Amino acid sequence: MREIDVKTVTENIREMCIEANHFLSDDMKACLANAVKSEKSELGKKVLNSLEENLVIAGEDMIPICQDTGMAIIFIRIGQDVHFTGGSLEEAINEGVRRGYVEGFLRKSVVNDPIIRENTKDNTPAIIHYEIVEGDGVTITMAPKGFGSENMSRVFMLKPADGIEGVKNAVLTAVKDAGPNACPPMVVGVGIGGDFEKCAILAKKALTRNVSVHSDIPYVKELEIELLEKINQLSIGPGGLGGTNTAFAVNIETYPTHIAGLPVGINICCHVNRHVTREL
Amino acid sequence: MEKNITAPLLESEIKELKSGDYVYITGTIYTARDAAHKRMYESLEKGEQIPIDLENNVIYYMGPSPAREGRPIGSAGPTTASRMDKYAPKMLDLGLKGMIGKGKRSEEVKNAIVRNNAVYFAAVGGAGALLSKSIKKSEVIAYDDLGTEAIRKLEVENFPAIVVIDSEGNNLYEMVLN
Numbered sequence: 001m002r003e004i005d006v007k008t009v010t011e012n013i014r015e016m017c018i019e020a021n022h023f024l025s026d027d028m029k030a031c032l033a034n035a036v037k038s039e040k041s042e043l044g045k046k047v048l049n050s051l052e053e054n055l056v057i058a059g060e061d062m063i064p065i066c067q068d069t070g071m072a073i074i075f076i077r078i079g080q081d082v083h084f085t086g087g088s089l090e091e092a093i094n095e096g097v098r099r100g101y102v103e104g105f106l107r108k109s110v111v112n113d114p115i116i117r118e119n120t121k122d123n124t125p126a127i128i129h130y131e132i133v134e135g136d137g138v139t140i141t142m143a144p145k146g147f148g149s150e151n152m153s154r155v156f157m158l159k160p161a162d163g164i165e166g167v168k169n170a171v172l173t174a175v176k177d178a179g180p181n182a183c184p185p186m187v188v189g190v191g192i193g194g195d196f197e198k199c200a201i202l203a204k205k206a207l208t209r210n211v212s213v214h215s216d217i218p219y220v221k222e223l224e225i226e227l228l229e230k231i232n233q234l235s236i237g238p239g240g241l242g243g244t245n246t247a248f249a250v251n252i253e254t255y256p257t258h259i260a261g262l263p264v265g266i267n268i269c270c271h272v273n274r275h276v277t278r279e280l
Numbered sequence: 281m282e283k284n285i286t287a288p289l290l291e292s293e294i295k296e297l298k299s300g301d302y303v304y305i306t307g308t309i310y311t312a313r314d315a316a317h318k319r320m321y322e323s324l325e326k327g328e329q330i331p332i333d334l335e336n337n338v339i340y341y342m343g344p345s346p347a348r349e350g351r352p353i354g355s356a357g358p359t360t361a362s363r364m365d366k367y368a369p370k371m372l373d374l375g376l377k378g379m380i381g382k383g384k385r386s387e388e389v390k391n392a393i394v395r396n397n398a399v400y401f402a403a404v405g406g407a408g409a410l411l412s413k414s415i416k417k418s419e420v421i422a423y424d425d426l427g428t429e430a431i432r433k434l435e436v437e438n439f440p441a442i443v444v445i446d447s448e449g450n451n452l453y454e455m456v457l458n
């Protein structure tokens with residue numbers, strides 16, 4: 001049994017909120033650099049240059065990359081041999097978010113109720129996905145998610161007969177509908193299989209995967225490559241203002257499903273695909 | 281084409297703006313997003329005054345992150361404009377001439393743009409740190425209780441934006457699609 005004081009969780013989450021909102025991961029920066037080189041549209045290139053400049057200013061002056069510093073999405077994988085001490089784990093996570101957003105000059109974008117809509121003023125509560133695994137490790141991924149792109153995300157409950165072509169149509173439909181609203185070049189997270197909520201969580205999780213790494217399932221890898229190519233042929237382009245870079249990557253995760261179903265979740269993320277992972 | 285324009289906008293200037301033009305805006309603009317629009321709209325419905333004079337003005341759909349000490353504003357990029365589509369035609373009919381946001385607009389908004397000789401600009405979404413550099417002053421002038429969604433008066437210098445829907449109703453987002 002390994003004991004971890006929840007204060008450690010709070011402090012790490014606080015730092016991760018601030019880090020994720022000011023610094024993109026190297027794989028995302030590499031995508032942007034490649035896009036600047038490959039973009040055929042003059043206006044598209046100008047937009048991409050602005051995005052590169054934006055990242056430099058964000059890091060140097062500590063101004064969030066995007067003013068929508070998101071809802072705090074937390075994936076936490078907990079080894080079953082871990083015992084958290086010193087208080088409630090959930091409260092410790094939310095306290096980390098609270099401190100990160102207040103002390104880090106991040107925007108507070110959470111309202112207490114979807115209809116009454118009073119701002120909670122500290123960006124809590126976070127959305128927390130717990131996973132219990134073997135061992136005594138703890139892995140936390142913090143992913144701030146903005147709602148310009150979140151609002152364009154979809155779940156399609158396809159039929160088994162729709163097959164892989166149905167999946168392709170669903171992804172392309174979601175991307176076309178999203179267009180300029182989702183701040184392209186996008187990263188498209190796709191979850192295939194499971195059930196209604198599982199495919200959506202897989203899609204979100206897919207966004208946190210390194211964008212330069214493909215699935216190790218051969219047909220899924222091919223699907224990722226084909227969909228990215230098809231999306232980039234739509235000519236939505238950077239900012240939706242036209243061009244050859246509409247998406248940086250399509251990341252797909254799969255899960256077993258029911259004999260009667262083919263759920264597909266599509267979680268669209270903008271070019272500011274933020275995520276930080278730490279092991280405790 | 282690249283153009284320098286001033287805000288509030290001039291009727292003659294608006295006519296010259298075409299979809300795809302890259303503009304640098306200097307002058308005074310106002311911020312308002314979902315909650316401020318809802319409140320203004322409800323006031324107008326009741327026949328009450330709203331806190332900004334819309335005549336020839338530009339509204340920037342934006343809710344900034346908090347400013348660090350010594351800075352006028354935090355990260356300050358555009359939000360998705362379509363959420364304001366319900367309110368925009370009324371605002372345009374009352375004299376609003378420009379909107380800065382990102383993303384698609386409804387047919388009703390496009391028609392109101394044409395009817396009123398107005399314009400819809402996009403700023404680059406997700407470039408809030410860069411865009412904040414063009415904002416020299418920011419002052420909350422109404423709805424302080426809305427936090428990031430309060431109405432702010434901004435002084436901008438060479439704020440970069442792209443004409444998406446011009447006063448003739450041309451729409452860059454539709455023009456670029458295959």
